[in-house]
Amino acid sequence: MRILLVEDDSQLAESLTEALVVQRYIVDSVRDGESAWNRTQVFVYDLILMDVTLPKLDGIRLCERLRDRGCSSPVLMLTARDTSLDKVIGLDAGADAYMVKPFNLQELLAQIRALLRRGQSGTSPILRWGDLSLDPCSYEVMYGRSPIRLTSKEFALLEALLRHGKRVLSRAAMIEQVWTWQESPEEDTIKTYIKNLRAKLKTAGAPRDLIETVHGIGYRLKRLD
Template identity: 45%
Template sequence: MKILFVEDDDRIARPVVEDLRHQKYIVDYVADGLTAWAYAEASEYDCILLDLMLPKLDGITLCKRIRQSGYSGFILMLTAKDTVTDRVLGLDAGADDYLVKPFAIEELSARIRALSRRPQQFQDQVLQRGQLRMNLQTREVDYAQQPLDLTPKEFMLLECLMKRPSTVFTCEMLLDQVCELDRQAGTGTIRTHLTNLRRKFKQLGCQQNPIRTIYGVGYRLSSNGYNL
């Protein structure tokens, strides 16, 4: 699971980040709302731990913006405020759960596990882009009703592109998505996966490859290639 942790108090953040990483979660930590928004736009997170009181952009506004962008993961609001009004504001803004400070790290971990077991009502289990179809539950991919046999890394890479078809991803952004646990991997690894993916599309008779190169920038899903 990949987590974005947004907290401006370093004394709270450091032990939480250490504990979550010890549990093998992938954690990005930022200390203000605007930076958190930039991270949420650039990367895919399964869960966002979001402080209510943040510099530059408050947690309520950030939560609403993230939900309006189409984010389908879980948001757990963290705050020292414990009034009914504050809890309602957080939940109405799009948060899935609410944890009051100070909290035990064990309880935070339990809340994350509970959220991960909850059905994600916002997330479609099937991504469809023209004739390109991906089932996130069965991990099956087909193009023009022909199955694509993908490696786990190829699946993750294509999933990233399909979830945000209008986004241009740099190699570094894709590397963060696909190879976050492989510290030996480099951008050459991403290019190799993309080459293999394109080859597999070509073997199915795809005349215009769905993966488009934006020269000097990165890669995105073709705006018309997957409709052939």
């Protein structure tokens, strides 16, 4: 799942990014409201985590603009101002939740999980392809009854392949969905991740060719019989 972090405090932004990546989220981090707005025009985010006090475009106006333009991604606002009026203003602007700095990291992560679950309500979050299953909420991957331990990038890559099903996942789409915009992986890097993912799937009992290479285009899951 992809999160946009909008925080102008570089130290806090770095620590939050590190904590979120450990939880296997893909994190794009920007320092001001205008940059955040520009990122939302390129990517669809599963959640936006933003400070209220931001350069160029503050969090309240950013949230209002996002909602006015039809953005439905959950928004969690962070602020140092702990008054009822501030919370009302943030929620009225379209935020889904509000946390006051300094906050407990585990409480923040729990709030993020709750917002992501809410956004998935009414649909089964578990992705399946034959005996392969992936739960985006619990980060559990199984082949039959065999659990598969994946790195965050491997997990995101497999999730993207499952969401595409029999359609080919191009290398460009793979980079957009798995890597952050600050990263620019080489083709050999992608091949290495695919190779490692295939090896872990095979160890769990999956066919060697579960992930097929479509030469010159990208990758897809092998069609089910």
